[in-house]
Amino acid sequence: MSETITLETAKQLIDAAERKAEEIGVPSVITVANPDGNMIAQHRMDDAWLASVNISRNKAYTSAALEMPTHELAEPSQPGNSLYGLQTTDDSRIVIFGGGFPLERDGEIVGTIASSGGQVDEDMTVARAGINQFQTLTH
Template structure:
């Protein structure tokens, strides 16, 4: 049985990230996926780039698929390193720069993932981390549901 993030929780996480995006005055697209990388919720703030819709979703997908933040993929994906070419796999859905984070339950299992796009990589990461911080403050069995 796979545990996955609920829609209500996804909305709460997106709200937290949107507040951070407003604080830094940068419109973003914010996506939350389930444990399998399938979209649960996504929000495009007014003025956010159209390209960020798919980028944010793919950042979340990458984090869910590989159980790691996307910024940790940059160096291993450089020419000559073990994951070189990763970004061209999985129908181009793999993202190797910051803004994607897995969401873990108390046992260390991925229950969802977060992806943000719309600014410089550092801004994407800062906004995504606000959502992850919100997850850390509320996580627990009340915020995940079982799925087959």
């Protein structure tokens, strides 16, 4: 079985991401998933969009399924590029814009974190606050 982060760690990452979302004024949905893309924890801030629940979950899933940050899929999935149409695959769970990131320990993905609720750069900022917390906890 793959190593994965615990629920307690997931909650700490979500707390850090929520603090950043509050700081920048973007109600968000933050999801932490295991290396298989299955949700460990999800938190919906007050006034966060309902659509962000599934978008955040799918960003976390995408980051696990493809072992990469979701923003790296934006360019290759544009019309005429090699991954065009990628977002329509895997039961349309693949997200091709930023906000989902793998969490790595010793070069191995042990989970993912994702945020949805704002512009792409805001979602990435919120999720990166969770990544920073993860790095603090693991070093």
